[in-house]
Amino acid sequence: MLSLSIGMARHRVAALIAVFCAVLGGAALVTATGVLAESGLRSHLPAGRLAGADVLVSADQTYHPPEDLPIGLPERRPVPAELVGRLGRLPGVAAAVGDVSFPAAVLDAGGTPVSVGHPRTAGHGWSSTRLLDRVEVDGQAPGGPGEVALDEATAAAAGVRPGDEVRVVVAGRTSAFRVAGVVRAPGAGILVTDPTAARLAGRDGTVDLVGVRAEPGAAGSVAAAVRAELRDSGLVVATGADRGDAAEPGAAADRSVLLVLAGSLAGVILLVVGFAIAGAVAVSVAAQRRELALMRAVGATPAQIRRLAAGQATVAAIAALPPGLGLGYLLARQFRRLDVVPPELPLTMSPLPAAAAALLLVVAVQGAARGAAWRASRLPATEAVAESRTESRTPSRARAAVGLALIVAATVLAAAPLLLRSAFGVAGTQVAGMLGGIGLALAGPLLARWVAAVVAGRLPARVAAPTWLAVANVRGYSQRFAGNAGALAMGVVFVLTYSLAQTTLLAATSGERQAGTPAQHSIDAPALGALPADVLPAVRALPGIRAAAPVGSTTVLWPHRELGDEAVDAQEALVLDPDAAGVLDLGVRDGSLAGLTGATVAVAEDVVRSRGAALGSSVRLILGDGTPVDARVAAVYGRGLGFGPVAISADLAAGHLGPAPDRSVLVRTDGSPEADRGLNELAATRPGLAISTPDGSAGVPPELRINLAIVVVLLGFLLLSIATKLVAATTQRRTEIAALRLTGATPRQIQAMTRREAGLLAGAALLGGLVLSAVPLILVGIGFLDRPWPAGPVWLLPAAAVAVVVTAFATTELPVRRALRIPPAAALLSPQ
Amino acid sequence: MPSPARLLRRHVEHRPSPDGPAVVLEEVVKTYGGGVRALDGVSLVVPRGSFLSVMGPSGSGKSTLMHCAAGLDTPTSGRVVIAGHQISAENENRRTELRREHVGFVFQSYNLVPSLSVADNITLPLRLAGRQPDEAWVRTLVERVGLTARLGHRPAELSGGQQQRAALARALAPRPAVVFADEPTGALDLRTAREVLGLLRDLVGEFGQTVVMVTHDPAAAALAHRALVMADGQVVATLDAPTAADLAGRLVALGGE
DSSP states (O other): OHHHHHHHHTTOHHHHHHHHHHHHHHHHHHHHHHHHHHHHHHOOOOOGGGTTOSEEEEEOOEEOOTTSOOEEOOSOOOEETHHHHHHHTSTTEEEEEEEOOBOEEEEOTTSOBOOOSOGGGOEEEGGGGGGSSSOOEEEOOOOSTTEEEEEHHHHHHHTOOTTOEEEEEETTEEEEEEEEEEEOSTTOOEEEOHHHHHHHTTOSSEESEEEEEEOTTOHHHHHHHHHHHTTTSOEEEEEGGGHHHHHOHHHHHHHHHHHHHHHHHHHHHHHHHHHHHHHHHHHHHHHHHHHHHHHHHTTOOHHHHHHHHHHHHHHHHHHHHHHHHHHHHHHHHHHHTTOSSOTTOOOOOOSHHHHHHHHHHHHHHHHHHHHHHHHHHHSOHHHHHHHHTSOOSSOOHHHHHHHHHHHHHHHHHTTHHHHOOSHHHHHHHHHHHHHHHHHHHHHHHHHHHHHHHHHHHHSOTTSOHHHHHHHHHHHHTHHHHHHHHHHHHHHHHHHHHHHHHHHHHHHHHHHHHHHTOOOOEEEEOTTTSSOOTTHHHHHHTSTTEEEEEEEEEEEEEOOEEETTEEEOOEEEEEEEOGGGGGTOOOOEEEEOGGGOOSSEEEEEHHHHHHTTOOTTOEEEEEOTTSOEEEEEEEEEESOHHHHOSEEEEHHHHTTSSOSSOOEEEEEEEOSOHHHHHHHHHHHHHSTTOEEEOTTTTTOSOHHHHHHHHHHHHHHHHHHHHHHHHHHHHHHTTHHHHHHHHHTTOOHHHHHHHHHHHHHHHHHHHHHHHHHHHHHHHHHHHHHHHSSSSOOSOTTHHHHHHHHHHHHHHHHHHHHHHHHHHSOHHHHHHSOO | OOOHHHHHHHHHHHSOOSSSOSEEEEEEEEEETTTEEEEEEEEEEEOTTOEEEEEOOTTSSHHHHHHHHTTSSOOSEEEEEETTEEGGGSOHHHHHHHHHHHEEEEETTOOOOTTSOHHHHHHHHHHHTTOOOOHHHHHHHHHHHTOGGGTTSOGGGSOHHHHHHHHHHHHHTTOOSEEEEESTTTTSOHHHHHHHHHHHHHHHHHHOOOEEEEOSOHHHHTTSSEEEEEETTEEEEEEESOOHHHHHHHHHHTTOO
8 A cells, every 4th residue: 555655646746745844844843842841841950069969858849739730939948957967867978968058249359240150049158069079179168257268260250369358249248258268160159157158048947958978889878768768758859860950949940931831832833733734635635636536446445545645645744754853853942042941951852752743743644634535535436536527516514614613713712812811811812813714724615616606707708718717716626725725814814813912912011011110220230149238228318219119029829710620820929018109000909009018919900809819808829939828918909911910028028039039129210310320320339230221121021032933933834834735736737727728728828817816815815814813803902902903013914915925926826837838738648 | 041932832821711721731740859750751731621530559649740730739840730820830829829719629538627617618718719709609519519408517517428528519619720639539438439429520511620530449530531540650541431440450450459
């Protein structure tokens, strides 16, 4: 059967190229998504600074929701310091060290912070050096509270040597230290004596984690002993590659972003890939139609026919798989470069995503081919031959009914932004667009036939022959026409709804943030790891300052019931002081931000009803370090889109955001030049301070960046698959064109005819695409911006129109020219 | 500089004449890549109102002869004149126009346009030529081929015989100088083939239609006024009022079918 398939395939190059391209792109996209998903599940951070430890013991930095994947917790939860002694007494342990980190930055001679590594966690106690892989020290360990040891890179950047004085900003406070030693190990950081470190990290009887070094050769037994010792303690014992997660919980938590990202991409990618493959395979099977009918006539059973049809498409698919899968890994790397996750998090490159993608695509191709050959395989043999000359007589009504039902369902889904002003609402718009496009492709043949029949009836009798023929062809080949128009319309719908829904969400979000941020300036100190505590009073003392308040952000989990199911996801939440109202206008509807003292939160009004969070009620949240808290709702605000569903009080967050919470100070001035001058002078006189415009520097959020990247990649893929499909469809018209030429059509007339068909095709695709996009886009505009049109680049629509027109004409013109080069009599003799 | 006599001759032959022969071939040679001489200097005159059949074994050049004679293909050397037009010297667009005007085709595989109704198929050549169909003539033709009740159908809805009769009506609709039929009954069963051939011959008789038919069926060829037998790119015999037995004998002698 396979050799027969291959033999038959030789004549169907154009159609098989279409399948090849669809599978190539599909394999790349699915594999890339798979790589992201797998990395989100099990990629491992390098252990870095703690690589010398055989075992790391840390708190469980994941939240385990019922019946769902665990969620990473970014804020460090400490472990009891008494563990150090307990683990140190286990047999085979060379050393057990309690490790703490705190914000620290060394200033160079000019007072500028030296940037090496992450200043937020650069400071450690001296004993942490015993967890380094190899330690060589110039000079000695810090011997008292006034002494510090630096790693080589930091010392070099600051230009200091053992014995020198150096200024260090520790947890926001600048003091002078004597450099006791320089540690020759990368990433060792800024080291002080252990008691000083415990004090600076604000730790009393706790440490970040415990690192255990085993005697040579005892690593395995020590790990087992530690596990046994800590059984049922809820602590996590990490060895080998798992150690990275314990070392950097923030980055590890970001890993789940990859999983979320892959999940959100999977839907649209699978839809588009499925659509492209189904289209290409349908063309390929249509090209075989006559042969399949003849096979049927010489005694092939329906099942054999379907296998034959599937075999040919599968050969093309299998040929496309190796390059496609390889391309997928490269694509994943490109996505990775869009900075959605911290740079130290590597991608997991296992063959698993490729295997899954290969399986999925082969099944899809087989299914699509068998489906496309279903009708031909079931016809009585004689009828099959007769029907193979043209299309099956009437487009299926059931198919059209399913298509219309899909369009109706899509319209209902498109109402989502009216109910959900969030990324979920936007997803409704995007899925609605895709569903509508698929619905159109299904309902298209009947629709095209019907419209063409009406048009044909109204055409003036004296219309030019090519025009008349073009309309007759649309009517007679309504499936071919509608398949092509549907594919192009799908492209239009996809581009318009997918990108405009995103940009509308972005416009609405940034619009709310802007409207909700009366503060003109934001002060923070990224190079110091923490904003010095005396900045706030200093700012408030400046002339022309109306208000200044610290604002931070953290991650909280808010378990709630959604559609009857337990739902929880990690959300960014503002950390606000009671005086935040002076710099932020969240659009408070009820209560007051001034009430944000003690265990209180403010919630967005969108979630008040769905999560039972009315003013004064109590809600249960899980803080970023996994601590469950009950908090009273002190305020309900309107700008939930811009500021998220919940904001927590600084009191509630205290102690859960690490040693020195990373906050910036928002400043609202009276707008006078004196105020600005005062701020700038303040920033100039203090090391490491940075003044920026609130949210202005945030730029394009990474989700949007990746969404737009996906639009571009998917659009390229869609256009390629549509173009190859159109070329294949036109190439299959050689016999038809030859018959017309023998009947007396000049090459010029044929070209005029096919150009008119291309015009009709582009027109139908644009019309269908616009009509289908209009409803979701109007609704997304109303839902997010209170106006019946979306926000986004104006050039998108004309660009889409040009792309459709160019594709329609180019993919018709070139194959027709080639077909016309063959003498008509010869074209009739050759099988195609 | 061509001689005056030659200029004169060209001038005369270029003038379309209703009385001249329908098709004239002069020393037509067709060579394909690789030096295969499919036609090796064939000269031939097809008078108006005559029915000529061309026979020969596979590979004898009969299809090439038809393609060159009908202006579908251009000869490597020699001239083809259809209804006074030297079609062999024209480009594809002009050849198509000349064919549309003067040549009708009937093929083994009917070659009706699947998306058009029977009626539209029959008037298609006229529409392509921008000519208004002669309603009475088309009606007469449709009646004569027996498709009056089938005009609104698509080709796929017709039997093979009906499709070939529609193709016959289409070929005759523009009142061409000559109709070329290439194995017109090759795809039909014996009885239907006889019917279609009978119809073809009757149309020659009734309407004075010139027909050139390529076939390898001696019984079919015997219906013509005159039969050519081809072998190796040359006309090896010309038989007037041939019989099937004669033709079959010739073919056997050539080692053909």
